[in-house]
Amino acid sequence: PVGADDGDRPAAFADAEPIGTFRDVYLRVGAGDELLVVDGHAAHERVNYERLARAFDGDPVPTASLDPPATLSLSADEAAAAAAHAGALDALGFETESFGGDTVRLRSVPAPFGRTLDGDGFREALAALGAGERPRDAREALLADLACHPSLKRGDIGELSPDAQRALLNRLGECERPYACPHGRPTVLAVDEATFAAAFGRDR
Known part of the structure; x- marks a missing residue:
């Protein structure tokens, strides 16, 4: 509202x-x-x-658990970014675990405003981090996308x-x-x- x-x-x-x-x-x-x-x-x-x-400055973004977890097949570049930026992804609200090879299981995703992000949002975060954006910049881009949908x-x-x-x-x-x-x-x-x-x- x-x-x-x-x-x-x-x-x-x-x-x-x-x-x-x-x-x-x-x-x-x-x-x-x-x-x-x-x-x-x-x-x-x-x-x-x-x-x-303001609400999430310095605090974790609210998350929602996926039940069942989503299984995502990643490209080699995406898999490398996921491994290199696991901490940043967790701070953004993505909880993942390796599922063998270049496959990950997505257990939780960001969900401010009650809107749950999907696998595409995870890939966008990976792309931003893999392109060299700072975790804070990736977080701000994520928040901008999340702000759009309930507007x-x-x-x-x-x-x-x-x-x-x-x-x-x-x-x-x-x-x-x-x-x-x-x-x-x-x-x-x-x-x-x-x-x-x-x-x-x-x-x-």
């Missing part, structure tokens, strides 16, 4: 007021002399990512009440990097009043 409006507005969007949605994807927001267009999915993804990063999608955004839209802006304003989603896409587009005035041939 986006959450409830809970007090003072964060400074980043202190004077922002939702005025509607567009195409079930974007929020239209008035903020001083600017019109903001907020990508609802990207904004919610940023909120969820920072929530995950608001097209259709959800158009159904948000004004209070829920304000709550999303509150949460976005509390983020350390509110103007980009964890994958680097912008969350907010701003057009100032002067741009409209010039386009319509009006004096401000």
